[in-house]
Amino acid sequence: MQQEKFITTASLDAGEINLIHRYWCAANYLSVGQIYLLDNPLLREPLQAQHIKPRLLGHWGTTPGLNFIYAHLNRVIKARDLDVIYICGPGHGGPGMVANTYLEGIYSEIYPEIAETTDGMRKLFRQFSFPGGIPSHAAPETPGSIHEGGELGYALVHAYGAAFDNPDLIVACVVGDGEAETGPLAASWHSNKFINPARDGAVLPILHLNGYKIANPTLLSRIGDEDLKKLFEGYGYEPLFVEGHEPEVMHRLMAGAMDRAMERIRAIQDRAHGGASPAELPRWPMIVLRSPKGWTGPKEVDGKKVEGFWRAHQVPVSGCRENPDHLKILEDWMRSYDPEDLFTADGGLKPELKALAPEGDRRMGANPHANGGLLRKELKCPPLADYAIDVPEPGKTVVQTTEILGKYLRDILTLNDAEKNFRIFGPDETESNRLGAVFEVTDRVWMEKIEPFDVHLSPDGRVMEVLSEHLCQGWLEGYLLTGRHGFFSCYEAFIHIIDSMFNQHAKWLKVTRELEWRKPISSLNYLLTSHVWRQDHNGFSHQDPGFVDLVANKKADIVRIYLPPDANTLLWVANHCLKTWDRINVIVAGKQPEPQWLNIEDAAKHCQAGIGIWDWAGNEEDTISPDLVMACAGDVPTMETLAAVSILREAIPDLKIRVVNVVDLMTLQSKDQHPHGITDEDFDQMFTTERPVIFAYHGYPYLIHRLTYKRTNHQNIHVRGFVEEGTTTTPFDMTVLNQLDRYHLAIEAIERVPGLKEKAGHVVESLCGKLQEHFTYVREHGEDMPEIRDWTWRPGS
Secondary structure (H helix, E strand, C coil): CCHHHCCCCCCCCHHHHHHHHHHHHHHHHHHHHHHHECCCCCCCCCCCHHHECCCCCCCCCCHHHHHHHHHHHHHHHHHHCCEEEEEECCCCCHHHHHHHHHHHCHHHHHCCCCCCCHHHHHHHHHHECCCCCECCCCCCCCCCCCCCCCCCCCHHHHHHHHHCCCCCEEEEEEEECCHHHCHHHHHHHHHHHHCCCCCCCEEEEEEEECCECCCCECCHHHCCHHHHHHHHHHHCEEEEEEECCCHHHHHHHHHHHHHHHHHHHHHHHHHHHCCCCCCCCCCEEEEEEECCCCCCCCCEECCEECCCCHHHCCCCCCCCCCCHHHHHHHHHHHHCCCHHHCECCCCCECHHHHCCCCCHHHCCCCCHHHCHHHCCCCCCCCCHHHCCCCCCCCCCCEEEHHHHHHHHHHHHHHHCCCCCCEEEEECCCCCCCCCHHHHHCCCEECCCCCCCCCCCEECCCCEEECCCHHHHHHHHHHHHHCCCEEEEEEEHHHHHHHHHHHHHHHHHHHHHCCCCCCCCCECEEEEEECCHHHCCCCCHHHCCCCHHHHHCCCCCCCEEEECCCCHHHHHHHHHHHHCCECCEEEEECCCCEEECCCCHHHHHHHHHHCEEECCCCCCCCCCCCCCEEEEEECHHHHHHHHHHHHHHHHHCCCCCEEEEEECEHHHHCCCCCCCCCCCHHHHHHHHCCCCCEEEEECCCCHHHHHHHCCCCCHHHEEEECCCCCCCCCCHHHHHHHCCCCHHHHHHHHHHHCCCHHHHCHHHHHHHHHHHHHHHHHHHHHCCCCHHHHCCCCCCCC
C-alpha cells in the first residue's frame, strides 16, 4: 500500500515516539494482567501457576489496537486542548478501557481501593471478569464509557447521538471490523448526513481492521484499500489509512492521521461557524487502522499461528496453570513490555508517562459528557391545562389523541429552544403519527440538497427522521447518555426492530443506578402508536402489540408501561414521563379519532393512581360487591368495554357492573414485585375476591395473567386481547377477529356470572346474531355497520 497516498506522518521526534510507545506498552501490560493474573502484578518474582486465575476470561485480540488509539487520542487532546470522549465499539475491549482510565488516574479517584500502587494493581487485575468484580466489557462501571458493546452494532450511532447539540465535543468512535458487518452499523455510516457543523460536535470514526472476528476473517479487512477508500468516500467521508505492525512507523502514521483529522474537523467547523453555507455536505474525516489481531502478543502457541489470526481473539495462551510451556509464553509476553521501565517501585506509572495523559475533565475517562447526568438540566414543560380537551360528558367528544400531544411537544420544543437539549426521533412517521404540530416551530434535520418543493426540511431542524428504527434508537440513547432529553415515536409493530437495543439500555440503567458516581440521565420515552387495533389499512404485518411483553421482563424499577385511554390521560402521562430519569417509559396510544372519557382534572387523578373504578360507567351503586367487573387497559379495549357495559346495562338492568380502567399496567403487579403495584387490599377491593372479571387488554392476554397471578381473585380473571388474528379489514372487524369486541365481551360476561346465562339466553342469542350481521355487512359494504361507526357512550338503564 502507498501510505503517503492518504496521509502524511506527524513530525514527532524520537523522544516523543518513545514516550507514546511506552505508554501504549503500559496499557497493554495492564490489559494482559487483567485477563491472567491474581497476584504478582509487576512480576517482581518468577511467574508461577498460583499467580494465574483459575478461569481465564476476557478478550485480547482487539485490545492492543484500542490501547494504541487511546494513547494517540491523549496526545492530540493535550496538544490541542480538545474535548473528546471515547466510544469503544469492539465489545470485548474492556481490558483496554479499564487500563487506560487507570493510567489516567480517574479509575482510582472513583474507586479509591484500586489505588495507583502495587496492591491497587493487584486488585485491578483480580477484579476483572472475576466473581464480585467487574465485567469484561467497557461496562457502566468503566469511567468514560457510554457504550458497553455487549452487543455489536451500535457504537457509531451512539457516537452521533452524543455529538448532536454538543458543538465543542469530538466523539472518537472505534468500530471493530466484526461489528462493521452488522446491519445497524452499516446504516450508521449515514449519520454524517445529519451532523450540522454549525451547532453539533464532530464524530471521528476509527475503523479498526485487525482482520478477524471470533473464528473467521472479517469482510472489510479483505477489501483492498482502493475499494475501501471508494466505499467510504461514497458514504461521504475522507478516509485516512494507517497500516502496518512496526511500532515506530505505526506511531508516526497514527499521529499524522490524528493531526490531519483534527485539522479537517476544525476547518469544517470554522467555516460553518463563520456563517458559510457549504455547497455540499462536508466530507468528515475518518481513520482506517489496519493492525494485527493480538498485536504485540504471542506469535505462536503450540506451533499454531496466534498474532494476526483469529486465535488471538480471546485468551491466546490458555493452559498457564497446568502447562509450564504456556506459563513461560505468558511470562515472556508480559516481560516483553518491560514493566520496570513503565512503573515505579511502588507500582505507579512513571512520571514522564503520567504526564502524557490529559488533566482533569480533559481525561477521556473523566469527561462529564460520558457521565451525562452531570450535565443534565431539567426539561421545561408547559401547563397541561393549556392543551386539555373539554369533556363535558364522557364519550361525546371525539378527537385524534396524538394530535393533541403533538401540540404539547411543539411547545416543549419552543420552551427549550435556548438550551437545545430536546429532540424528537422517529422513523419517518412524525406526521403519520399525528405529531405534525411540531413542524409549526421546527423542521426535520436535513443536511443534503433541499428541493424548492420540499417541506419541513432544514439543517437546523430538531426532528430526527430516518427510516431506520436502529438509528433513531441509537441516536436517542447517545443523546440521553450525554445529558439531554428526547422522545421517540414509532409504529407499534416495528418497535420490535430495536428489541435488543432496548435490552442493552435497560441493563445499562439497571447497573448505573447502583453506581453512586453515575448521575441520573433522562428517561428513554417511547410513544407506540399506529397500533395493532388501528392498522386496518396495513394488515397483519403491522399488527403486533408484543413489545410491552418484552419491556415487562426488565427490572421493576427501570420500566413503566402506560396505556392512556384518551387525550387528557395521554397528556398527563407524557408530561410525567418527560420529567422522569433513569427509566424506560412505554406509552401506547392510538392516532385515530376516538371518544374522550375524562376531563383533565379527572385524568390527572386517574393517572396518578394508575388504576381506578369509573363510577360513572358502572351501576353497582351502594351494593357491597358487584356481580361483575369489566376491566380494560388501552384505548380500543376501553371503548369496546364501555360499549359492552352499555349493552349489558340496557339488556339486563339488574346486573350490577363495576368498570375498572388501567392506565399504568404495572399497578396490576403486587407491591413487592413493582413499586407501582397496588396493595393486595386495594386490588381485592377493586376486583373483588370472588366475582368474575372480564378484562379487555390491548396486547397479548397472557401478560395480564402473568402480572396478576399472585392476586386472590386471579382464577376469576378472564382476559381477552390480541390472539394473533389479523388482516386488512375494518377497525371493528379486527376486534371481532380477536374476540375483543363488545359482543364477545358481553357474551362472556353473561356466561361467567353464575346462573345468568340461564336467565339471559335470549341476550346471548341476540349478540350472536349481531356478530353474524357484522360478518355479512363488512364483507358486502367494506366498512363497519352504522351502529358501530356512529356509536357513542350511553349508560343504559
